[in-house]
Amino acid sequence: MSNQRVGVIGGGQLAGMMATATEKLAIDLLIQTPHKDDPAVAIAHEVILAPIDDANATQQLAEKCDVITFENEFINLEALKKLESQGVCFRPKLSALSPLLDKYQQRSYLKSINIPVPKFTTLEALSLTDFNFPLVIKARRHGYDGQGTFIIKNSEELNHLLEKVNNIPLMVEDYIPFERELALMVARNVKGEIVTYPVVETYQKEQVCHWVIAPANISETVQKEARQIAEHLVTQLDVVGIFGIEFFLTSDEQLLVNEIAPRTHNSGHYTLDACDISQFEMQLKAVTDHPLGSTQLNCLGAVMVNLLGYENSHYDYQEKRQKIANLPHTYVHWYEKTESRVGRKLGHVTRLIKDHKIAPETIAKEIESIWYRNQ
Numbered sequence: 001m002s003n004q005r006v007g008v009i010g011g012g013q014l015a016g017m018m019a020t021a022t023e024k025l026a027i028d029l030l031i032q033t034p035h036k037d038d039p040a041v042a043i044a045h046e047v048i049l050a051p052i053d054d055a056n057a058t059q060q061l062a063e064k065c066d067v068i069t070f071e072n073e074f075i076n077l078e079a080l081k082k083l084e085s086q087g088v089c090f091r092p093k094l095s096a097l098s099p100l101l102d103k104y105q106q107r108s109y110l111k112s113i114n115i116p117v118p119k120f121t122t123l124e125a126l127s128l129t130d131f132n133f134p135l136v137i138k139a140r141r142h143g144y145d146g147q148g149t150f151i152i153k154n155s156e157e158l159n160h161l162l163e164k165v166n167n168i169p170l171m172v173e174d175y176i177p178f179e180r181e182l183a184l185m186v187a188r189n190v191k192g193e194i195v196t197y198p199v200v201e202t203y204q205k206e207q208v209c210h211w212v213i214a215p216a217n218i219s220e221t222v223q224k225e226a227r228q229i230a231e232h233l234v235t236q237l238d239v240v241g242i243f244g245i246e247f248f249l250t251s252d253e254q255l256l257v258n259e260i261a262p263r264t265h266n267s268g269h270y271t272l273d274a275c276d277i278s279q280f281e282m283q284l285k286a287v288t289d290h291p292l293g294s295t296q297l298n299c300l301g302a303v304m305v306n307l308l309g310y311e312n313s314h315y316d317y318q319e320k321r322q323k324i325a326n327l328p329h330t331y332v333h334w335y336e337k338t339e340s341r342v343g344r345k346l347g348h349v350t351r352l353i354k355d356h357k358i359a360p361e362t363i364a365k366e367i368e369s370i371w372y373r374n375q
Contacts, residue, residue, distance in 0.1 A: 006029055008030070009069075012071055014280075020272065029045055030061060054076075123171070138173070183202050189240060198215040241262070244267055245257060274302035277293050303360045307348060324371065330367075
């Protein structure tokens with residue numbers, strides 16, 4: 001019996017980490033990605049070297065695959081809709097992605113299905129009588145890892161930003177003085193089976209995730225509400241796949257959805273080591289219609305730390321990686337990127353928590369102290 005053939009649009013580290021489950025699930029991964037040194041190329045059964053928004057390349061991918069899924073959402077939606085109308089099987093369906101790719105449209109959709117979100121508007125409709133500084137302004141498309149997100153403290157900063165953005169479509173939202181930031185991975189398969197992973201706490205600096213603590217130290221009420229929001233969203237959208245949901249938690253325990261990632265997500269990387277079924281295996285299970293299985297932790301908890309570039313170089317940081325790997329119950333995942341740039345995700349580290357003697361924040365800071373030492 002031949003393996004199922006799954007096409008992936010995108011060849012970065014998220015696609016690369018799917019390889020951990022392909023043999024177990026009898027899946028061949030075929031990748032569409034622009035560069036021969038992209039992280040997923042080394043693990044792919046077959047590669048089509050082409051930009052991820054090249055629909056002609058996606059047509060070639062479809063001819064070789066049973067189903068196509070996504071590593072990221074920077075796609076040519078209109079062109080892919082033509083392929084879908086011709087019978088190409090995308091999971092999630094394009095109708096599930098369509099309301100999410102533009103951040104303003106995403107917020108509007110979430111509000112329409114009664115999911116709580118911060119107050120928002122378009123830049124064109126902004127009235128400073130309705131919003132107070134500070135404001136958050138986001139590029140409506142293609143922003144990630146803090147790119148395209150601006151915290152604006154006063155009118156002078158707003159005017160300065162408007163001079164720089166060159167008619168890029170922007171969304172404006174309330175700045176939420178949150179107690180903490182949370183995230184949750186949720187998966188759904190063709191039969192409508194839904195599973196959620198533990199709610200985690202994310203620690204951000206300048207809108208970039210530096211570390212994740214699983215599980216989050218929050219009330220059962222907040223956990224339950226987060227799960228209900230996630231299940232409601234994927235049911236309304238008829239999702240087949242896995243989504244990441246980012247939340248703000250306010251001081252009065254109100255949950256607000258910040259953003260939706262319609263794919264595997266950085267906040268779920270801990271699942272590779274801390275859960276029996278990782279988020280990457282879960283995505284493949286969902287899109288190939290396997291039973292989803294357990295999302296439980298296999299330990300008391302985990303801390304995931306991103307290894308972010310802090311210089312421009314071509315260097316593999318082997319010595320630092322080894323020092324981190326020598327810590328107890330610690331796993332280093334290196335993305336084999338050939339170039340380091342400031343803020344670029346080069347890898348991540350998971351430390352399993354076997355007892356509660358050391359605070360998770362202390363663990364994260366110890367890993368960062370090794371990584372950023374002598375930078």
